[in-house]
Amino acid sequence: MFERSGFHFFTFRGIDVAVSPWYLLLMAFYMFSPMLGSGSGNAANAFFGGLMTVLAITVSLIVHEFGHGFVAKFYRLRPSILLHGFGGLCSHDIASSDKDDALVVFAGPAAQLVFAGGVFLLNTFLLAGLNLGTATPLLSSFVYALIFFSVFWALLNLLLPIWPLDGGQLFHLFLRRLMPEDKARALALRVSIFLLIPLGIFAFMKAGIFLAILIVYILMYNFQLLNSGQDLAGRASGARAAQSPASAFQDELLGDAERALADEDFREAYRVCHQLRSTGAMPDKMLARVWEILAVSAVAMERFEEAESYLERAPNTAAVRRARELAQPHLG
Ligand SMILES: [Zn+2]
Known part of the structure; x- marks a missing residue:
């Protein structure tokens, strides 16, 4: 948006x-x-x-x-x-x-x-x-x-529980405690739309056209999110996230990342892993492998500051231990 x-x-x-x-x-x-x-x-x-x-x-x-x-x-x-x-x-x-x-x-x-x-x-x-x-x-x-x-x-x-303001995000997170994610996101967006409509009319009549256009823009964004079913938190509700099966797309991306890593094209492996992470929740095993590839690639590219957080999340495999040794002198 x-x-x-x-x-x-x-x-x-x-x-x-x-x-x-x-x-x-x-x-x-x-x-x-x-x-x-x-x-x-x-x-x-x-x-x-x-x-x-x-x-x-x-x-x-x-x-x-x-x-x-x-x-x-x-x-x-x-x-x-x-x-x-x-x-x-x-x-x-x-x-x-x-x-x-x-x-x-x-x-x-x-x-x-x-x-x-x-x-x-x-x-x-x-x-x-x-x-x-x-x-x-x-x-x-x-x-x-x-x-x-x-x-x-x-x-x-x-x-204001209006998406994507901070209040809208907190309201959505609050609703997630009470109901499953699909209901929480629909309710959060409907409340947001419900508030934006009178606000838009008020802005148009009292506060000028600029604010009114901005509100209409946010309103359209909310409608679009409501219809698209797109994930709001980028993370499915806790219990389901752990068990969610990898989508075919995620499998394909991980395959690309593995190939790039094998070819020592660390830049590409790193890029694909980031793309994979942006697809949302994935099974724990896949996520662990993604952290591992990110950690190894970041160290290989000498991006040690970024590598640090990946090294911490990655499982303790031989490749990760080796990357840790390489990164050690560069970390504060
Ligand atoms: Zn903020």
Whole structure:
């Protein structure tokens, strides 16, 4: 649904942050649109005010996504962050349980709320004490935008059970505890659609066409998911995941990966294994072999940082032990 790529922005603690052209466009729009409405004398003020808002939104979104990112990294799910036209996205490998998944999702809004609280305290006890608030209206507009947007975005994400917002994902994970996955996904998407329709009408009448189009877009995405039967969590309910038979497609991919490994085409073996993982749940035995191939290939390609997490998950076979020995000097 959302664009998946962008320009590399920075890397922090091994987590890449990218920015999509749509994000830059949207922020430019926010920055320059107040200027258009103001008289010539106020244009500079309006511009700097807009700039503070854009900076505050960007900082706050990054805090939110790093909330997801750090927990995903803790579970070794190789997170990466993208700021895109609809906010932020933290992509990562499929979590191995619903509990891990829920913690990753919850951490985003939680980080943002804690951050807003911290900024509020800092502002109340430090900045206000120094009387910077009146001395520099730009700083104070930045601080207020930071607090306001963080609380707004965190609550919006947490409280609305709309897919694919954080609240929608948590609601789906909650429903999975009560009912089988096919019922849970259908109910989660229907509730999401049920909420999006009045929201879209409200946005169209009160908040402008841009938000209305965005909501219609998300609505169509929800309908499409509901009709396609596509997996929402990327992981079938616990009990069934363990027993699910490998599909013919998965068998075929594993065969490709084995052949590539035998030919010492590690890049291809690695690529095919990632493709295989994106197909969803697979039998434990197959998954163990996938970890093994990923670990051996990553070490052969000297991508030791990635290899580390695969080596940990891979079964203790001779090939894995050898790969561990090769990787050992390169790991901290
Ligand atoms: Zn989030």
